Amino acid sequence: MEQTIKADGMMFTLLAHAKAAAEAGEVPVAAAVTTSDGKVIAMAENRMKRDDNALHHAEMLVISEAMRVRETSRLDDCDLWVTLEPCTMCAGAIAHAQLRRVYFGAFDEKAGAVESGVRFFDQPSCHHRPEIYGGLSATAAADLLRAFFRDRR
């Protein structure tokens, strides 16, 4: 119960960040890294457009920032939260960071790599499998993305 409230609260916060990103022309995705007891270490939004860098997904930025803050590249006592299922690049980064858990919002059948696509964490070539909790606030997260792409047409 407490866990559910915590998860809902974090996704609510991240969706507000994702919305702000959309207003700046970014695909609305936001992410956070927390300690295992829920303290936020780093938070980031997509910045591909603003930075002219297709690698600046929210997950990549937040993982790098958490490594900087923690002064270590091993985040095995930390969790990643993100409003959209991570892509192949980000799934690879999550394994490199050895994150404990991944909580994500909307499923991404097209570009996702956790429950869709290469399902990286289920592959023998994946050297670290976090615990996965997908579909958190999935409707709100998906609606936000759908509205963004509809408005761009």
Added chain:
Amino acid sequence: MEQTIKADGMMFTLLAHAKAAAEAGEVPVAAAVTTSDGKVIAMAENRMKRDDNALHHAEMLVISEAMRVRETSRLDDCDLWVTLEPCTMCAGAIAHAQLRRVYFGAFDEKAGAVESGVRFFDQPSCHHRPEIYGGLSATAAADLLRAFFRDRR
């Protein structure tokens, strides 16, 4: 013929960089991004250890640097050169960058994601498939890695 000489020259240069990285304690991998006619836009070595950042693979750094220099995140007129088969994270980044070609050295059966592992560029969830040229100076590239891991034991 000219193409072969060009490729050998680039791998020779990158292996020297990779060797320098090993001397700094890094897994010896180096990468470059060039224009389609061979002009070097960016060059990088692994910096995971020096930067305390497990995402700082040579490929990630060199792609970001090339995007910065070119002021665009679309590198579809550029080629990536790297001394080791890219991992899952880096394969995802290569697709995001829409690189024209990937030339790589040693095959990586354990963590590679091009000819091994998830073979990302062959998957339907991959939205961009570069031309792939693997195994360039593969023996020298593999020897360098083997020596590094042997010395660390």
